Amino acid sequence: MRRFRNTLTTAVLTALLVGSTAGGASAGGEDAPGGPLPGIAAWLADGSLGRKLPDPATATPSDVAAFFAGLTVTQRWRLVRDHPGVVGNLDGVPVHLRYAANAPAGDQVLAYDPRGRGLIARVAGDLENAAHVAVIVPGSDIDVSTADRTARWAADLQEAAGDDTAVIAWVGYTTPAGIGPDLATGRLAEAGAERLARFTDGLDAAGLPAPSLFCHSYGSVVCGLAAPGTDARDIVAVGSPGMRADEVTALGTDAHVWAAKSPDDWIGHVPHVEILGLGHGADPTSPGFGATVLNADDVPAHDAYFTPGTATLTAFAAIAAGAL
Known part of the structure; x- marks a missing residue:
């Protein structure tokens, strides 16, 4: 992800150059398994x-x-x-x-789809007997071949949260790959939001607790769009380019919405706008958005929010365990 410094800005410009993507997939865009x-x-x-x-x-x-x-x-x-x-x-x-x-x-693989770049959901902890459930929704360039990073985040969060919490690394949607229009539009996020809402419905149908969603980078766009269709207890936007909403009330959810952004995260340089379908809207850490903002001053990079010892992982663990 470090190589994507300022990539959303670049993607907006790319999208403007290649033409509007509002009507469908652009040339070279990623396709969800069909x-x-x-x-x-x-x-x-x-x-x-x-x-x-x-x-x-x-x-x-x-x-x-x-x-x-x-x-x-x-x-x-x-x-x-x-x-x-x-x-x-x-x-x-x-x-x-x-x-x-x-x-x-x-x-402990809860879902596996080998088509295309591949989708997978892997569990850390005892999901069947968990009192609390968390789901990590990753951002760009994550698929079966790179899912180990999200699984490592899940393992670190589960260890910090405790034995009665299970954490699911949900690589369950087709993420944007590389620099391109998919980063700047909601096309893949819309498809991902449908899948995430159904996945959380499945957790509920299996008798599991309402989850806390930890949504990193482009994954927070997915969570923003999925919010009205999920019974999530918490939604945490982490290093977010925007959630396609101007404020918390526009998300259409009863979940407690949290947000974290490090001063050293390149995402802070991304314009928080949405114009003709390009860009993802307001910064969830901005005062007007209405989320509860978490301290992220000791997070050194865009991909370091789940690093053991950081203030963010400590707060995430408390949220996941129902202590916040």
Whole structure:
């Protein structure tokens, strides 16, 4: 991320040069995985249980949870065995079954989509028994190949928050890659917001506590757009270029909204404007926005907010554990 110093400003200029992106993807823009996951056709054709399996395209996470609750243990594990790619990515499926379905992708993997640059959600801590849940939503240039950084942040946050808190490193949307118009527009954030809202609905359907969302850089744009559709307890904008809202009340959420920005973060040089769909609006740390601003004076760089020993990680851990 350090190589992206002032990249949003550059992206705005790039977008103006290549033309408006408001009507769709620009040339060279990233594309979110489209169409059904591999294995969906076989899943929908499976009549072994004597009833239709829930269609991932139309079933809500609550529908999915109710369906799995009505199965025997043997039937649930049969679906894991026969359709791991579907079960492992289906919001509303019990956590232990998703772990089992995604076991080839790693330990405690809650979702895994190998298409394109790849999407993955990995858990630090005991999610099934957690009293508190946090979700880290990363920014640009994060995918399966670079997800270890977000997983490390999740591990550090979970350790600081304590054993009764689980933290999910949610690389669950297609992030902007490199310098380009995607950084300056909300196109990928809109798609990511839909996925994030459904993911948090799935946590709720699985009986887990309402999460705290920690939204880094472009991830805070995702969280801003997802805010009305999620039951998040807290939303924390970290090194944010804006949340596509002028103030907290415009986010349409009952969550407590927090914000942190280091004086040494290059994001401070990004213009907080939104013009014709370019830019992401007000600075969440500005007085007029209305968020609770956290001390970030000891954070040395844009990617260092989750570093052990910083004031921000200490505050994040208190928020995640429900102590703030």
